[in-house]
Amino acid sequence: MDRNSIFGLLIIGAILIGYTYLTKPSEEEIKAINTRDSIARVDRLHNEEVEAARLEGLKAQYAEVKEDTVAMKESYGAFAGAVNQQEEFITLENKLVKLTLNTKGGRISNVQLKKFQTHDSLPLLLWAEKNSKFGLTFYSENKPMNTQDLFFVEANGADAVDATSSEKGVSMRLMVGDDKYIEYKYTLAPDSYMVDFTVNLVGMQDVISRNSNFVTFNWQEDIPGQEKGRKFENQYTALYYKFFEDAVESLSAAGEKEEDLATKVKWIGFKQQFFSSVLIADEAFKGVKLKSSTMDETSRVLKNFSAEISLPYQGNKIETYPMQFYFGPNKFKTLRKYGKDIQLESMVNLGWGIFGWINRYFVIEIFNFLERFISNYGIIILILTIIIKLLLAPLTYKSYMSTAKMKVLKPQIDAINEKIPKDKAMERQQATMALYKKAGVNPMGGCLPMLVQFPFLIALFRFFPASFELRQQSFLWAKDLSSYDSIMTLPWNIPWYGDHVSLFCLLMAGTNLVYTSMNGQMQSSQQMPGMKYMMYLMPVMFLGWFNNYASGLSYYYFIATLFTVLQTIAIRKFMVDDDKVLAMLEANKKKPVKKSKFQQRLEEAAKQRGKK
Missing domain, CATH: 1.20.5 (Single alpha-helices involved in coiled-coils or other helix-helix interfaces)
Structure with missing residues (x-):
């Protein structure tokens, strides 16, 4: 290196040393x-x-x-x-019914009837998830399975009933594999209370235990109170079922009752007073176990109904179980429309025998006819009452005439009783009957007309509480003709009476007292000992019996009795005169007594015995 290079390197080194010194951190x-x-x-x-x-x-x-x-x-x-998936809810509805489906269990979660409300103006839920059970149980790999605990998915594709967004149909599947699943299909037709419900088991032959001969469909509901007056509503809430091609039966409405039905069953109905949930088999259910339990009075729930239905399982690749649900009102005409061939209308308790016939073929027909022209059901009941009373007027007149004849003969009966001592009761009776026979009076003549009218009284006793048409229909002070009316709430509950005062019940009892008094003037206390006071006791007992009953029924009995009172006054004033009746009976005494063929045969037989 030359001198310049060495000098340059020294200068660079000095610069670096100086820079380092000057820039070092403090x-x-x-x-x-x-x-x-x-x-x-x-x-x-x-x-x-x-x-x-x-x-x-x-x-x-x-x-x-x-x-x-x-x-x-x-x-x-x-x-x-x-297992352990997120719940999703799907709505399926038309103008009448709204179904809410839950992917957990693939089940119906809620059923709302859109045109109706409870007595306290809440949405009417016929079926609520928290109060019900719904699903299949079976064995798989020797373990019990319940679809209610498992999650379904919506079915998409050409083989599904409809897309989930459809207003008419939903298909839910519990997937096990690509071609292995349990499917629930729900189809709701427009403007219908019927829901088609089909259960399909697809490719489950290797999943469900091979030794299984059936799978069990479980359906259970807590029945809530929907109407005013728990006790009365409870009487009309019951579990109904129809045997295949046979009669409709029901479990006892009170207490706890179980039935294990080996006979084929066409349908099972969880019936409330005015609404029902009915499961209908496409053909028939072949094994059904039913149970009904009545809840404590402090519970909001009236009853618990349950059905265990055995569905036959044959281990095929595809097993199908078509069914239908009816979710709707217990209106006789509506039930007959949806289930005429299967007697759904039999859930409306109109009475047995002749009482049911009167309601079905007479009262309901008149009621339905009047509905076309009159919207006020209080007026309809009034007109119905007048029609019935006019039809029975001839019998009422005949009954009054029989009573009038007995009345005018009373002095002569008293004379017989004075003439014949009390210890000769048989002789007294023979003399009295001879007088009746001679005067042409039948002492039982007033009973037959009353017996003919009696079926109408009992039939209407059944009709009004079961009549859906009266539900939440107001008239005068009564807010609901299907339940009791109340003009006063009492501060305590009176046994056999209640905690309120029904004015229609009071009016009914009052008119019955008036009618009883009028009848008492026509009756002989000696002929019917003790009956006079019993007849006065009956209207008082009505206060306890009818205070909690449907106000429409009390209103009908009030109008019917009032009409009878007016009829009696009119007959007494314008049609029957005691003097004329007595003159007619005296004229009858002068006529020869006609003997019946039976009496003639008895007398002839007596004569023959006398000759021997």
């Missing part, structure tokens, strides 16, 4: 750098610890999930993938 800066480095070193160590903990946590979580998966696999077998 003691404060050195301390800050050391502090920053320490913090960075601590953060790095903390992050390493956190990451290590996270990895340990993931390992533990994975182990736990793996353990749960193994446990779930052991518990649910092929259905383990249908």
